[in-house]
Amino acid sequence: MDALQESATVKQTSSRELWRDMLADELGAPVEPFGGDRVRPWLLQLVKACTAVEYGAACLVRSLEYVEQQSASVAALWPLVDEWEAVDFFSGADLAHLRPVLESLRPAELASMARRASRSRVQELPYWCQTGWQVFLRLAGENSPADELPPSMAFLALSADRLMEEGGAEAAEELRRFNRGRAQELRVEERLAEWQHSEFPQPPPSLVPAYLMIQFEPDRNEADRYYLSHWRQSDSEGWHPVRGETVHLCRAELPGAVERLIEESEARWADLRQPVILEFVLPWELLNEPVEWWAKESDHPEPTPLAMDYPVFVRSFERLQRAAWHRAWHHKWRQLKERPADSHPHWGRPAPDGAYFFHLERELKEDRQAVCLVLSEPPGDDSGTGRREVLAGLRAGVPAMIWHRTDCSDSDFQDAIGEILQDRGLGSLAESVGKWRNDALALGPEGWDGHVGRHLAILLDDPERKPGPTGPV
Structure with a gap:
């Protein structure tokens, strides 16, 4: 209750009501509105109910985090x-007597110890887990199969072993004594x-990639300014991104912040x-930014x-925000994903007439097997051909788009795209683009600008991999 009272959301009437509505949604039950002059008695009732x-x-x-994101109160x-x-x-x-012992553990090893104690179910610790004590508390809330030791007790066993190695026999025995009693x-x-x-043998390396989504x-309100958000996902058992x-x-600060x-x-x-994959969720004006370089x-x-x-792949910020486009x-x-060999690309037409964009969207929607759009021009930050082609593709649900960052009419680009799109069907699209980029890298900084792989851009948008819920702005 003390922590809640310090929250800016709780202190402001409109924000407090928004939080109360979200809490009711989380609980699946109504929450009494604040109806008095003093907040603390209402908070007491709320905390007891929760x-x-x-x-x-x-x-x-x-529910408070949806409103405040990572505020001091939430932390x-x-x-x-x-x-x-x-x-x-x-x-x-x-x-309480475990706290000073666990806080003496080295922070650098906590994540790997938590992964091992949970049999790799906990892939990454949340930002508030900075000490062994906080990791122990976190793991105590984790479920485990009936035939396994609870992960919090496994973490204590690992901590005791680590303390013994470092000469802390007395502290290690205190953890083991607690574990024996609870066992x-x-x-x-x-x-x-x-x-x-x-x-326990190390599990084989997972074939499921980890993702860093930026x-x-x-x-x-302010031109040339952006909110940079990111999610890390390394759980091989499912999509559980950590914001x-x-x-x-x-x-101008974005490349340095990404680095x-x-x-x-x-x-x-x-x-x-x-393996780790980078995905950049970009708005219209940055869609042609060479982020992979x-x-x-x-x-x-x-x-x-x-x-x-x-x-490195790019994704459309506008599509993620526009739920009306998601069914297509x-x-x-x-x-x-399911029939790559039966799927095919659709090529944009250079020098389009006025009705071109209407018919492009119509053709993409009618042709269910058209899942990749090759742009006739790169998408700029204006309303030119490339951007309007992207819009037609987004409305039609096309998940993959390819273009040359400066000149889509380049003959080397046309030849490369022809080879990429014919190579084992569209299922190998990402690997094929990666091969061309590697060929450019092999030429080094003095020669890669002359190679088409240096200028290949690919938008590859998987609707099953979305950022976690951000809550209202």
Whole structure:
């Protein structure tokens, strides 16, 4: 309640009502409106109602996060939710004496320990988990199969082993003593013994890629300024993107911010064994920006283009925001995904007449197997041919579009696209574009500008991979 009272949302009438409506949606039950002069008694009633429902405390904070995003109040509340769920899981056992022991663990190893303790179900820790104590509390709220040791207890076992290696025998014994007592209560003594005396083999590298999704949302009030948001997804069992911080930047600052973001993500994923894909969600005016050639380690005399280390694709910000276009998008994507050999591209026509764009959209909608549009001009930041072709493709649900960033009539581009689109059907579209980019990279900075792979742009938009819910702005 103290943390909630510090929230700007709670202090403002209109924001408070918005939060209350969202909380009711999360709980699936009505929430009494604020009707008095004092907020604290109302908050007490609200907190008691939420904590009487399973996962109700998490619903309370998640609904506030929709309104405030990663505010100081939200950052203070999530650890309290984890602690509440941990005390509930351990039936009110005294956990306080574990805190100083777990806070002595080295932060750099916590993510890998959490992954191992959860058998890789927890791929990334949320931003508020900075210490071993906070990771332990977080894992206490994680479900586990009936035949496995609960991940919070597995984490304690790993922590005890780590402390023993570092000469902390007394601290390690305190964790083991707690684990033995809880194992008896939960009747998991055999599983704890198995965990402590077994070396679990590392799972084979997942073939499911990890994704770093980076979105630039235009500021509607200030020209040339953007909100940069990002999501990390490394869960091989499903699509569960973890949202990062949103920052407000001018256009010239975007490449540097992306470079820092990638460096931070690589540090988080230091022991990740999956391939990583970069996706840029771009608005109209940035759709032709050569983001795959932005640099890593730009302070070095020889910086690394992103295309050297990652497959890089662009996506449409406008399509993600426009739900009315999504049904056709899903239909076309299923065609590309399930029947790639029966799918085909549609080529834009140079020097179009006035009715061209109407008929382009009509033809793309009528032809269910047309899942890739080759633009006749690059999309600019104006209302030219390339941009209007993209609009026709978005309205028709076309999930893939290809163009030359400067000259779509270039003969080398035409030849390359012909080869790309005939290579094992459209199912290998991403791999084929990657091959041409690698061919350009092989020429080095002094020669790659003359290679078509340096200028290939690909929009590849999967409707099954969307950012997590952002809540209202």
